[in-house]
Amino acid sequence: MLTCKDFLKELSDYLDEATDRELRAKLEQHITECPNCWVITDTTRKTIKIYKGMEPYPIPSDVESRLMRALEKKMAAKGH
Amino acid sequence: MAVSSLTGIDESALVAQARENDTRAFAELVRRYESKIFRLAQHITQNREDAEDVLQETFLKAYEHLDQFQGQSKFYTWIVRIAVNQALMKLRRRKSDKSVSLDESIDTGEDTVTREIAAWDEDPEQRYSREELGGLLDSAVQSLAPPYRSVFVLRDIDDLSTEETAEALGLSVPAVKSRLLRARLQLREKLTRTFKRKGDDAFAYL
Numbered sequence: 001m002l003t004c005k006d007f008l009k010e011l012s013d014y015l016d017e018a019t020d021r022e023l024r025a026k027l028e029q030h031i032t033e034c035p036n037c038w039v040i041t042d043t044t045r046k047t048i049k050i051y052k053g054m055e056p057y058p059i060p061s062d063v064e065s066r067l068m069r070a071l072e073k074k075m076a077a078k079g080h
Numbered sequence: 081m082a083v084s085s086l087t088g089i090d091e092s093a094l095v096a097q098a099r100e101n102d103t104r105a106f107a108e109l110v111r112r113y114e115s116k117i118f119r120l121a122q123h124i125t126q127n128r129e130d131a132e133d134v135l136q137e138t139f140l141k142a143y144e145h146l147d148q149f150q151g152q153s154k155f156y157t158w159i160v161r162i163a164v165n166q167a168l169m170k171l172r173r174r175k176s177d178k179s180v181s182l183d184e185s186i187d188t189g190e191d192t193v194t195r196e197i198a199a200w201d202e203d204p205e206q207r208y209s210r211e212e213l214g215g216l217l218d219s220a221v222q223s224l225a226p227p228y229r230s231v232f233v234l235r236d237i238d239d240l241s242t243e244e245t246a247e248a249l250g251l252s253v254p255a256v257k258s259r260l261l262r263a264r265l266q267l268r269e270k271l272t273r274t275f276k277r278k279g280d281d282a283f284a285y286l
Contacts, residue, residue, distance in 0.1 A: 056115035
């Protein structure tokens with residue numbers, strides 16, 4: 001029998017589908033019997049989903065122009 | 081630098097061109113990854129000025145050492161590794177009395193937090209504007225301890241694999257996995273406080 005603590009240790013791999021079939025079956029069995037772990041699994045899955053692919057803010061234009069200037073300087077130096 | 085003609089080009093082709101001293105190809109690589117590197121640098125240094133330095137140093141070093149890039153890993157993984165090293169150097173310089181690393185001792189995971197156990201609203205993100213939601217998600221990530229934060233950003237936001245994240249951060253795969261688990265659970269905990277369904281808060285704020 002899996003305890004909640006055992007379950008939580010495997011939660012990441014479970015959500016990433018990185019566990020073997022036997023362990024996966026045990027974990028699935030646990031969440032059908034444990035409402036708390038079911039909620040934790042569901043809300044952790046939603047947490048990952050909401051962040052996945054979150055686009056970075058565009059880089060501020062002053063930061064970008066300083067970066068490009070520094071690079072151009074470097075490129076000019078390397079080119080000759 | 082006008083680079084529009086290069087936008088659709090495959091990354092490895094761009095790297096090959098950049099290695100032949102094609103500066104426009106390198107500029108396109110910079111354009112693709114600058115925002116992500118800047119975000120990562122801000123997450124590690126938590127300081128905009130340092131993050132800007134890290135951004136510049138990362139791409140200058142990448143340009144300088146492009147011939148050392150083997151092409152066995154993704155270009156992005158390679159520059160993340162440079163950026164992480166630069167960011168850690170910044171932190172060390174800032175806290176010169178104390179060494180800093182992403183390997184700093186962290187608690188061992190015995191106390192994985194799961195106090196907030198409540199279902200979320202359906203599509204809770206619909207309740208917020210894009211800006212509000214972005215701010216909310218950002219500040220939750222910022223509140224994670226640094227070793228968890230970088231793992232989470234690379235693995236779950238940038239979508240690197242566990243192995244790529246380990247390579248980029250110079251960590252073992254088990255270390256990445258245990259930090260990722262704790263980061264995810266801590267964020268779940270924080271977001272649950274915001275997103276939980278009304279009336280389901282019997283266990284809130286224990």
